[in-house]
Amino acid sequence: MKIGRIRGIELRLHFSWLFIFVLLAAALALDYFPSSYPNWPSEIYWLAGILTSLLIFACVLAHELAHSFASVRQSIPVSGITLFLFGGMAKISREPRSPSGEFKIAIAGPLCSFGIAALFALLSRLSLCIPLKAMFRYLCWMNLLLAAFNLLPGFPLDGGRILRSLVWWRTGNYLKATYVAHLGGRIVAFVLMGGGAILMFATRSLDGLWLVLIGWLLHALAVGSYRQIRLREALAGLSASRILNPNPPSISPWATAERALEDLGLAPPPCALVVDEGRVKGVLVLERIRKMPSHLRSLTLVGRIMVPLEKVGRASPEAPLLSLLEEMEESGVPVTLITNPEGEVVGIVTKEEILRAARFRADLFMR
Numbered sequence: 590m591k592i593g594r595i596r597g598i599e600l601r602l603h604f605s606w607l608f609i610f611v612l613l614a615a616a617l618a619l620d621y622f623p624s625s626y627p628n629w630p631s632e633i634y635w636l637a638g639i640l641t642s643l644l645i646f647a648c649v650l651a652h653e654l655a656h657s658f659a660s661v662r663q664s665i666p667v668s669g670i671t672l673f674l675f676g677g678m679a680k681i682s683r684e685p686r687s688p689s690g691e692f693k694i695a696i697a698g699p700l701c702s703f704g705i706a707a708l709f710a711l712l713s714r715l716s717l718c719i720p721l722k723a724m725f726r727y728l729c730w731m732n733l734l735l736a737a738f739n740l741l742p743g744f745p746l747d748g749g750r751i752l753r754s755l756v757w758w759r760t761g762n763y764l765k766a767t768y769v770a771h772l773g774g775r776i777v778a779f780v781l782m783g784g785g786a787i788l789m790f791a792t793r794s795l796d797g798l799w800l801v802l803i804g805w806l807l808h809a810l811a812v813g814s815y816r817q818i819r820l821r822e823a824l825a826g827l828s829a830s831r832i833l834n835p836n837p838p839s840i841s842p843w844a845t846a847e848r849a850l851e852d853l854g855l856a857p858p859p860c861a862l863v864v865d866e867g868r869v870k871g872v873l874v875l876e877r878i879r880k881m882p883s884h885l886r887s888l889t890l891v892g893r894i895m896v897p898l899e900k901v902g903r904a905s906p907e908a909p910l911l912s913l914l915e916e917m918e919e920s921g922v923p924v925t926l927i928t929n930p931e932g933e934v935v936g937i938v939t940k941e942e943i944l945r946a947a948r949f950r951a952d953l954f955m956r
């Protein structure tokens with residue numbers, strides 16, 4: 590959901606944010622303010638709850654804008670900011686090219702939140718109206734919490750990015766630094782989940798559930814973003830021609846699955862071309878036979894289980910491996926036909942081989 594635009598940066602709201610907004614406003618109006626400050630009229634509780642929720646939203650936005658402005662200063666464009674369940678995410682178009690650039694972008698968010706916290710502390714001291722004082726106090730704490738949480742040394746949190754920039758600066762190895770920061774992310778995630786679980790058992794309540802959920806989410810993010818970065822780095826500059834198999838095995842569409850297994854041997858390639866009367870009809874993905882119940886293998890023709898030609902992606906030998914991989918993951922077909930300008934098939938590239946090449950290269954870069 591688009592809500593506006595600041596200096597060319599598009600602001601979006603994830604639908605889950607609306608849910609959290611209502612939950613937070615209600616928790617503040619029904620629980621936090623009444624129990625800390627009894628004897629206000631109920632309209633004031635609700636007004637304070639809603640206003641505080643809106644201001645928290647503005648604070649999260651300011652935090653993300655601080656990252657974005659720091660990134661724009663390094664001439665790395667930011668396409669947009671999405672605010673969702675646990676905060677925000679600035680869509681920064683590429684990773685910074687230097688450790689100092691990464692450090693500045695990462696630290697900008699927490700610094701901004703600390704600044705806002707100080708501002709609210711001051712406002713709370715100055716204001717004479719008790720509900721306003723209470724709101725500012727709460728907002729001050731929330732911004733401190735936001736800054737402190739983001740400074741935890743686990744990638745992809747800000748603290749993890751700071752950790753990465755430091756390791757990167759010390760070792761000069763971007764991939765190794767990302768690896769270390771992602772380990773930090775996993776450790777922080779396990780500590781959060783463990784802490785949450787202990788809290789749930791100790792207090793016999795669901796309070797710790799938040800920590801478990803956040804830890805779980807952080808773990809998934811750490812693993813996912815590390816994998817993404819590793820692939821991107823390892824496959825950078827590689828084209829299909831580097832790993833294409835010019836002589837893939839071929840099989841007739843009229844052979845049974847059992848026959849195909851026999852013909853392709855005990856160390857079969859992941860895919861074979863299905864060829865009938867000299868023409869390519871499709872691709873057989875061996876994984877499909879492996880997953881088939883064994884009694885059906887003698888009854889099923891290769892032509893029935895192959896991926897038909899029109900569903901298999903095509904690319905030129907110059908196509909980057911990373912984009913081939915992304916297309917395969919999107920289509921679910923783990924193979925691409927490599928064709929020459931005349932449209933003839935000159936070889937195939939399989940997902941398995943791309944991933945093997947990526948693992949091999951990433952391993953080389955880590956040394």
Ligand SMILES: [Zn+2]
Nearest residue numbers: 698699739747
């Ligand atoms: Zn941040």
